[in-house]
Amino acid sequence: MIKPFIVALGLGTVAFAGPVQADTILPEYEAQARAADPSFSGFSAERGQAFYLKDHATGKAETPSCTTCHMGNPTQAGRTRAGKTIAPMALSQTPDRFQDVKKVEKWFRRNCKSVLGRECSPQEKGDFITFMKTQ
Amino acid sequence: MGSYKKIFFALTLTSLIGTAAHADERYRPVQDEVVKKECGSCHMAFQPQMLPKRSWQKIMDGLENHFGEDASLDEATLQHVRAYLTDNAADSGWFGGKMMRGVRDNETPMRITELPYWVREHKKEVPVWAWSDPKVKSKTNCQACHRDAERGYYDDD
Numbered sequence: 001m002i003k004p005f006i007v008a009l010g011l012g013t014v015a016f017a018g019p020v021q022a023d024t025i026l027p028e029y030e031a032q033a034r035a036a037d038p039s040f041s042g043f044s045a046e047r048g049q050a051f052y053l054k055d056h057a058t059g060k061a062e063t064p065s066c067t068t069c070h071m072g073n074p075t076q077a078g079r080t081r082a083g084k085t086i087a088p089m090a091l092s093q094t095p096d097r098f099q100d101v102k103k104v105e106k107w108f109r110r111n112c113k114s115v116l117g118r119e120c121s122p123q124e125k126g127d128f129i130t131f132m133k134t135q
Numbered sequence: 136m137g138s139y140k141k142i143f144f145a146l147t148l149t150s151l152i153g154t155a156a157h158a159d160e161r162y163r164p165v166q167d168e169v170v171k172k173e174c175g176s177c178h179m180a181f182q183p184q185m186l187p188k189r190s191w192q193k194i195m196d197g198l199e200n201h202f203g204e205d206a207s208l209d210e211a212t213l214q215h216v217r218a219y220l221t222d223n224a225a226d227s228g229w230f231g232g233k234m235m236r237g238v239r240d241n242e243t244p245m246r247i248t249e250l251p252y253w254v255r256e257h258k259k260e261v262p263v264w265a266w267s268d269p270k271v272k273s274k275t276n277c278q279a280c281h282r283d284a285e286r287g288y289y290d291d292d
Contacts, residue, residue: 062203082178083276
């Protein structure tokens with residue numbers, strides 16, 4: 001059960017090469033989400049918002065939620081635990097978000113491990129970006 | 136010939152001491168763009184002169200669990216950053232600098248803010264209330280108090 005999922009993820013990563021727009025990243029995640037779950041029926045901004053605001057607390061004690069560092073209102077600037085400012089996640093405020101696939105994948109990997117204690121699924125990633133595009 | 140040699144030696148020593156005294160006032164800013172980017176997104180990229188090699192090695196070995204966060208890097212980037220930090224570490228030359236004062240050889244400090252020299256400088260000069268100022272948030276936030284920290288200046292205020 002786990003193996004095909006890992007293979008699908010691996011393939012997806014290989015397929016990514018160089019900077020891609022948010023509009024190109026989403027179809028990529030969509031293909032991965034469909035491969036992982038054939039009944040997948042598209043990304044949802046509402047699901048993305050709920051995921052973003054949720055107190056997951058299944059990862060590291062210091063980082064229970066995405067909003068430990070990013071703001072509940074994503075049009076506002078966030079702050080790291082060491083006090084450094086993070087530009088807003090909302091695409092309307094920071095238009096160059098979700099452009100560089102290597103950057104996006106690096107931060108999803110790290111932040112999902114920190115907050116959830118595991119990697120995020122393609123659907124969770126797609127929902128998150130879909131939500132940020134509406135903000 | 137003998138006296139010529141002596142003068143040459145004396146000259147070299149003076150210029151060495153001159154450089155050392157100068158280096159004391161300023162930490163060489165991070166020159167490497169990869170290090171600046173990868174170690175500068177959650178806090179400023181600290182000058183490698185602030186910790187010994189063994190500390191940087193241990194930090195780079197544990198990025199998956201970095202002070203309560205995942206700061207992991209891909210293997211190629213990891214090697215690059217590791218090399219820069221250890222090549223420019225506090226003990227990479229013969230001259231350790233102030234930050235190494237009171238650090239024993241069998242200790243591997245993981246924080247600049249726990250080094251005896253750092254603790255002493257800040258106990259002397261920083262009122263306790265300053266640490267709970269929301270603008271500061273963390274001791275690790277050097278730039279909240281040292282505006283030119285990235286450029287290596289810490290005695291400006």
